[in-house]
Amino acid sequence: MTRPGFVLEVDDRTPPLLVQEGLGFRLEDFPQGTRVVYPPESLPAIDDVEGAIRDALLHPVDSEPLPELLFPGMRLTIAIDDLSLPLPTMKAPDIRGRILEQVLTMAAEKGVDDVEIVAALALHRRMTAAELKHVVGERVFRSFYPQGKLYNHDAEDRDNLLHVGLTDKGEDVEINKRAATSDLLIYVNVNLVAMDGGHKSVGIGLASYKSIRHHHNAKTMVHSRSFMDHKHSEMHSSAWRMGRLIGENVKVFQIETTLNNDVFPKPYDFLMKREWEWSIKDQASALAMRRGLALAPQKLRHKMFHDLRGNYGLTGIQAGAVEPVHELTVQKVHQQQRVKIEGQSDIAIFGVPYLGPYNVASSMNPILAACMGLGYYFNSYLRQPVVREGGVAILYHPLDEGFNTLHHPSYVDFYEEVLAESTDPHVIGPKFEQQFAHDPWYIHLYRTSHAYHGVHPFYMWYWTAHALDHLGDVIWVGGDRGAAARMGHRAASTLQDALEMASATVGSSPSITYLHNPPHLLADVR
Amino acid sequence: MGWVKGTVADVRQMKDGWRWGRRPQVPRSAEPFVPAPSPNVYPNEWSRTPAAMLAREVVQKVGLEPVFRSQVRVRAEGLDVLDRIDGPVIFAANHASHLDTPLILLSLPDAWRRRTAVAAAADYFFDTWWRAVGSSLIFNTMPIDRRGGTLAATPGEVLADGWSLVIYPEGTRSKDGWMRGFRMGAAYLAVEHGVPIVPVAHRGTFAAMPKGASWPRRGRPQLTVRFGDPIRPADGESVRAFAPRVHDAVARLLDEEQTDWYSSLRRSADDATPDPAGPDVAQWRRVWESTQPPEADPGRVRAWR
Numbered sequence: 131m132t133r134p135g136f137v138l139e140v141d142d143r144t145p146p147l148l149v150q151e152g153l154g155f156r157l158e159d160f161p162q163g164t165r166v167v168y169p170p171e172s173l174p175a176i177d178d179v180e181g182a183i184r185d186a187l188l189h190p191v192d193s194e195p196l197p198e199l200l201f202p203g204m205r206l207t208i209a210i211d212d213l214s215l216p217l218p219t220m221k222a223p224d225i226r227g228r229i230l231e232q233v234l235t236m237a238a239e240k241g242v243d244d245v246e247i248v249a250a251l252a253l254h255r256r257m258t259a260a261e262l263k264h265v266v267g268e269r270v271f272r273s274f275y276p277q278g279k280l281y282n283h284d285a286e287d288r289d290n291l292l293h294v295g296l297t298d299k300g301e302d303v304e305i306n307k308r309a310a311t312s313d314l315l316i317y318v319n320v321n322l323v324a325m326d327g328g329h330k331s332v333g334i335g336l337a338s339y340k341s342i343r344h345h346h347n348a349k350t351m352v353h354s355r356s357f358m359d360h361k362h363s364e365m366h367s368s369a370w371r372m373g374r375l376i377g378e379n380v381k382v383f384q385i386e387t388t389l390n391n392d393v394f395p396k397p398y399d400f401l402m403k404r405e406w407e408w409s410i411k412d413q414a415s416a417l418a419m420r421r422g423l424a425l426a427p428q429k430l431r432h433k434m435f436h437d438l439r440g441n442y443g444l445t446g447i448q449a450g451a452v453e454p455v456h457e458l459t460v461q462k463v464h465q466q467q468r469v470k471i472e473g474q475s476d477i478a479i480f481g482v483p484y485l486g487p488y489n490v491a492s493s494m495n496p497i498l499a500a501c502m503g504l505g506y507y508f509n510s511y512l513r514q515p516v517v518r519e520g521g522v523a524i525l526y527h528p529l530d531e532g533f534n535t536l537h538h539p540s541y542v543d544f545y546e547e548v549l550a551e552s553t554d555p556h557v558i559g560p561k562f563e564q565q566f567a568h569d570p571w572y573i574h575l576y577r578t579s580h581a582y583h584g585v586h587p588f589y590m591w592y593w594t595a596h597a598l599d600h601l602g603d604v605i606w607v608g609g610d611r612g613a614a615a616r617m618g619h620r621a622a623s624t625l626q627d628a629l630e631m632a633s634a635t636v637g638s639s640p641s642i643t644y645l646h647n648p649p650h651l652l653a654d655v656r
Numbered sequence: 657m658g659w660v661k662g663t664v665a666d667v668r669q670m671k672d673g674w675r676w677g678r679r680p681q682v683p684r685s686a687e688p689f690v691p692a693p694s695p696n697v698y699p700n701e702w703s704r705t706p707a708a709m710l711a712r713e714v715v716q717k718v719g720l721e722p723v724f725r726s727q728v729r730v731r732a733e734g735l736d737v738l739d740r741i742d743g744p745v746i747f748a749a750n751h752a753s754h755l756d757t758p759l760i761l762l763s764l765p766d767a768w769r770r771r772t773a774v775a776a777a778a779d780y781f782f783d784t785w786w787r788a789v790g791s792s793l794i795f796n797t798m799p800i801d802r803r804g805g806t807l808a809a810t811p812g813e814v815l816a817d818g819w820s821l822v823i824y825p826e827g828t829r830s831k832d833g834w835m836r837g838f839r840m841g842a843a844y845l846a847v848e849h850g851v852p853i854v855p856v857a858h859r860g861t862f863a864a865m866p867k868g869a870s871w872p873r874r875g876r877p878q879l880t881v882r883f884g885d886p887i888r889p890a891d892g893e894s895v896r897a898f899a900p901r902v903h904d905a906v907a908r909l910l911d912e913e914q915t916d917w918y919s920s921l922r923r924s925a926d927d928a929t930p931d932p933a934g935p936d937v938a939q940w941r942r943v944w945e946s947t948q949p950p951e952a953d954p955g956r957v958r959a960w961r
Contacts, residue, residue, distance in 0.1 A: 133689050134689075136685075137685070138683055139683070139684070140683065141685070143681035143682065143683045144683040145673035145680075146673045157670070404686065404689075406680060408674065417666055420666055421659070424659055424662055425659060
């Protein structure tokens with residue numbers, strides 16, 4: 131029986147609690163009375179994954195069974211979520227590969243020859259061949275990659291983009307031409323958190339900058355409350371309008387999957403356990419890991435963490451029409467991640483881990499760390515933020531990983547030039563975004579190397595817009611002072627110092643809530 | 657911070673945080689979410705064999721008793737009741753501390769002590785082999801089923817073999833030193849197997865070593881233990897009728913501890929024995945009152961006051 135998530139109130143019996151901080155973690159003694167939100171334990175995984183996939187494809191929601199949509203001579207495009215999902219990367223075989231194999235088996239039986247598989251990475255970096263192979267599996271890779279039929283979406287390839295039209299709000303809808311002109315577009319998703327999936331898959335994953343700019347901007351982001359609640363997210367509303375327009379032009383068969391919270395493999399599973407239930411072995415592992423990490427050079431620590439592969443079990447798979455499928459998916463995600471919390475607090479604490487969607491096999495630079503803490507974790511709520519308006523966010527991360535110039539070249543300039551001038555998303559967007567978005571060198575690196583698009587750091591900063599608008603102060607515990615200051619935040623050595631600094635904003639006896647994340651959780655704040 | 661200093665700090669933090677050497681505690685707000693304990697119970701029939709009895713005699717006399725008496729002062733009363741009966745009996749006592757068991761066992765005459773087992777929660781004392789071996793060897797514990805689990809020997813069989821049993825009918829240690837309601841187990845065994853119950857009341861153990869502590873507090877705190885007249889179920893008396901009598905007997909002994917034998921009898925006859933569950937007042941006042949140390953010897957006139 132899986133135990134539900136709950137809110138712990140720190141008392142004299144509470145052991146130190148684990149807080150993630152980049153390529154490491156610390157054990158923190160929180161003040162008594164601190165609320166700590168624990169996600170539900172990992173739900174049982176589906177045993178018969180192949181059977182579940184087959185069942186979903188043959189009995190889809192509001193759609194004909196997949197074999198009935200396939201016919202000889204058709205143009206079939208299959209889009210897949212890119213390497214930003216799930217986090218950490220799933221242990222092989224990846225669920226997308228298992229789904230692809232069944233979809234392709236059905237397509238082969240129906241005599242479909244014209245099949246292309248595209249990684250829907252929007253403005254993310256191109257996946258390497260090895261990464262594509264890991265996601266789709268060896269058979270699919272060998273059948274499609276050498277022929278150029280398995281490839282990364284290119285949002286700057288003007289020849290392979292199609293302007294589908296304008297939404298009723300005047301938003302451009304421009305997506306991958308091959309996908310838009312197919313007889314059937316199948317999307318294979320991994321719905322790790324509530325913000326993923328739905329019309330966001332095709333509407334954003336296969337779109338170009340021209341289309342994405344309509345919802346990836348400070349104004350929309352501030353009104354996305356939150357990203358994890360698609361019915362109250364302005365960004366999702368925009369993606370939904372676009373998705374509906376796409377649906378009028380091309381038949382989309384959406385396949386969505388949900389995963390359990392079995393994030394860390396052994397011997398790192400103690401990272402997911404409730405601390406007072408740590409066995410002697412767990413304590414020894416934690417101690418050994420902390421001391422080992424303290425000795426290890428950064429490169430080794432990076433390798434150790436980034437080589438971790440999630441055990442993730444499948445909790446659900448739905449296929450069919452986008453919107454009803456997504457409703458079922460969100461229910462499943464909520465079942466695994468939602469925790470009810472009574473009321474907001476003055477201070478919210480987040481431990482920013484080593485990994486986010488945009489630094490797989492890469493560095494968590496300060497902008498990505500801010501995006502992770504103030505974008506993802508701050509927005510991991512339903513109804514209202516965990517912290518009250520004018521409250522303080524305390525984040526844990528050393529902010530010392532620097533920038534990966536292969537993956538994040540435009541981030542360096544954004545950090546050095548843009549943030550030096552202003553940290554206000556509403557100011558930097560109009561002033562600098564176009565310049566970065568159309569910079570030919572960044573576009574070249576995005577198209578031919580493995581760089582995130584030039585405009586990507588702006589989006590990361592926009593992710594934080596809602597938090598920056600809502601919060602009175604942001605303090606990084608253990609963070610590099612220079613990096614924190616560059617982002618307009620402050621740094622403290624310890625939690626005690628951070629609380630002391632926060633007292634100017636929220637008083638000397640604030641209410642505190644710590645989101646014990648990862649594994650993933652969604653705070654339903656009443 | 658240097659690596660060595662960091663290691664020392666980490667080890668210290670974990671040692672304190674996870675109470676190394678003691679049972680881990682669960683934060684209060686997490687108690688509703690604690691999973692059910694493992695039903696695995698280690699067998700301990702071996703602990704009632706002659707070899708184990710001999711080993712226990714050495715452990716108790718050479719190890720336990722000197723340590724116990726060096727840490728606490730003990731006054732035992734009413735042991736004469738044991739001269740008037742033969743075993744086996746059930747000792748039914750209030751339960752406030754892990755000191756209760758050595759207090760009762762070491763107060764018993766040797767012949768009784770050697771043939772007395774202590775009913776202990778299977779889920780607490782028999783969940784690991786080393787706890788099972790340790791508690792069996794030192795205290796002659798036998799597992800009883802508190803929450804569910806498979807037991808090798810039942811208390812009935814142990815009684816039938818001529819062993820007396822110490823049972824704490826409250827089922828667990830008191831959180832504030834006052835007595836909780838009694839469960840039916842002791843009364844059931846007495847009725848079922850026709851053995852008398854010797855009520856036992858003790859004071860001072862909560863103040864000396866309450867739940868959560870792992871060693872008696874300093875200053876050799878005073879403990880008292882009082883054995884009462886055995887009570888037997890009447891012919892045809894049901895467990896449900898007998899159980900309150902066991903409870904009342906322990907309550908009267910506690911009253912006797914505070915006053916004197918005759919006054920407690922009078923009060924009992926008038927149905928005016930003070931409620932052993934304690935007064936309905938603020939928690940701190942309950943703890944305050946229950947931690948008042950008992951007098952070492954109420955009858956003795958002190959030269960210096």
